[in-house]
Amino acid sequence: MIRLAVPDIRDEDIARMVEVVKSGQLVQGKAVEEFEAALVEFSGIPHCAAVSSGTSALHLALLALGIGPGDKVLVPAFTYPATANAVELVGGKVLLCDVDPQSYVVTPQAVEKVLASPEGRDIKAIMLVHEFGFPVEVKRIAELAASRGIKVIEDAACALGTVADGFHPGYYSDMACFSFHPRKAITTGEGGAMMSRNAELVTLSKRLRNHGTQPANGRMDFTEAGLNYRLTNFQAALGINQIARFAQELDSRKEMVKTYFARLAGNAQVELPQDNAGHSWQSFMVVIRGGARERVKAAMVDLGIEVNLGAHALNCLTYFQRKYGVDAASCPVSTMLYQDGLVLPLRSMLTPDELLFICDSLEKVVGP
Numbered sequence: 001m002i003r004l005a006v007p008d009i010r011d012e013d014i015a016r017m018v019e020v021v022k023s024g025q026l027v028q029g030k031a032v033e034e035f036e037a038a039l040v041e042f043s044g045i046p047h048c049a050a051v052s053s054g055t056s057a058l059h060l061a062l063l064a065l066g067i068g069p070g071d072k073v074l075v076p077a078f079t080y081p082a083t084a085n086a087v088e089l090v091g092g093k094v095l096l097c098d099v100d101p102q103s104y105v106v107t108p109q110a111v112e113k114v115l116a117s118p119e120g121r122d123i124k125a126i127m128l129v130h131e132f133g134f135p136v137e138v139k140r141i142a143e144l145a146a147s148r149g150i151k152v153i154e155d156a157a158c159a160l161g162t163v164a165d166g167f168h169p170g171y172y173s174d175m176a177c178f179s180f181h182p183r184k185a186i187t188t189g190e191g192g193a194m195m196s197r198n199a200e201l202v203t204l205s206k207r208l209r210n211h212g213t214q215p216a217n218g219r220m221d222f223t224e225a226g227l228n229y230r231l232t233n234f235q236a237a238l239g240i241n242q243i244a245r246f247a248q249e250l251d252s253r254k255e256m257v258k259t260y261f262a263r264l265a266g267n268a269q270v271e272l273p274q275d276n277a278g279h280s281w282q283s284f285m286v287v288i289r290g291g292a293r294e295r296v297k298a299a300m301v302d303l304g305i306e307v308n309l310g311a312h313a314l315n316c317l318t319y320f321q322r323k324y325g326v327d328a329a330s331c332p333v334s335t336m337l338y339q340d341g342l343v344l345p346l347r348s349m350l351t352p353d354e355l356l357f358i359c360d361s362l363e364k365v366v367g368p
């Protein structure tokens with residue numbers, strides 16, 4: 001089976017992790033600080049707090065920004081539910097925004113439309129999802145938000161290495177949140193990080209991830225009702241060298257994507273995603289026309305190729321339908337991408353022969 005995603009964990013990563021385990025310092029220690037420093041160096045975003053998952057990063061970002069009960073938050077409809085669940089966790093209200101059919105992310109025009117709608121006028125925060133690594137036009141959206149006093153959080157769970165308007169996530173927004181789940185381009189098992197140019201926000205997030213602790217006058221005080229969202233020291237150790245290798249990994253993903261574009265461009269049944277120089281290609285999703293996605297998915301698996309649906313349309317999920325009265329027609333592009341999207345393998349160590357086999361198999365299954 002050609003797998004969709006296989007973590008690139010090497011002996012050097014395991015050795016580093018074992019060293020930390022043997023040291024006995026398992027939680028919140030030097031390796032976590034080194035992991036944070038490596039992310040800062042890689043991205044150029046000056047402040048970082050490593051946390052236990054992408055979801056905990058999103059939850060902490062909302063708490064740190066003071067988003068609370070009744071506050072409206074714009075969320076792209078095509079995403080992983082964790083983006084909206086974090087809003088629900090703080091008692092906020094989700095306002096869905098449909099995405100673009102080629103880039104799979106929200107556009108400034110779509111965001112502006114929601115902000116101008118009667119229910120969008122008192123929005124307190126915007127979540128921007130760089131879905132599959134595609135760079136959202138974050139600069140324009142952040143400008144729109146700033147003029148209305150709205151906070152912006154980038155859900156960069158899939159976007160390590162994404163460059164949007166010249167910068168990594170965390171530059172234009174208040175905070176960017178990353179995931180290091182094994183499906184992502186680098187992994188610590190479970191894990192996440194928050195990055196920002198705002199030192200105070202990151203300091204507050206670090207207190208919140210650690211029970212609200214604050215050292216004061218030689219004793220430990222608790223200044224916030226915090227949580228335990230710490231990353232363990234040995235998980236961080238597993239990730240440090242992966243970050244050091246990541247620039248190379250990005251280049252090889254971009255090369256693989258060139259093959260997908262070159263081989264699949266002429267096929268009328270397969271709609272290719274939008275390309276962009278700042279795309280980090282965490283996943284490669286195509287759209288299968290004519291309602292054939294499920295058939296194609298099953299046939300590809302039969303040929304030994306693991307494929308999957310892309311993200312979810314929140315407007316099609318029971319929780320959001322019950323709570324907000326939305327349905328498939330509320331965000332039609334997200335619904336289409338949820339029903340017709342097919343993610344093809346894209347990862348380290350995928351050989352040129354495997355890539356060609358995937359393209360040939362897809363062409364065979366969908367027809368010309």
Ligand SMILES: Cc1ncc(COP(=O)(O)O)c(C=O)c1O
Pocket residue numbers: 053054055056079080082083129155157158178179180181191192
């Ligand atoms: C867009 C998006 N946001 C948030 C998450 C949640 O990240 P984690 O699984 O690390 O909690 C994911 C994970 O798949 C995601 O794809």
